[in-house]
Amino acid sequence: MTVEIENANLRPTAAIEPLALPVDDAAAACGIARTRIYEAISNKELTARKSGRATIVEVVELRPHARPLTGSRGAC
Secondary structure, eight states: OOOOOOTOOOOOOOOOOOOOEHHHHHHHHHTTTTTHHHHHHHTTOOOOEETEEEEEHHHHHHHSOOTTTTTTOOOO
């Protein structure tokens, strides 16, 4: 079944950047082990929140701590 859209004024969909990530995704985004994320939470370097059973970290908090490409170790 094909559906035709009659409204030509539709805007293209933009990619939406997440505001928070689960610990596994936060670790992958920083290029480190999830244990290091939990250590940063424990050391108050990152603030964790709960969404149901999931522990999430705000992306805004991850960016200043992300490891630079030079290989020096960041806080996350």
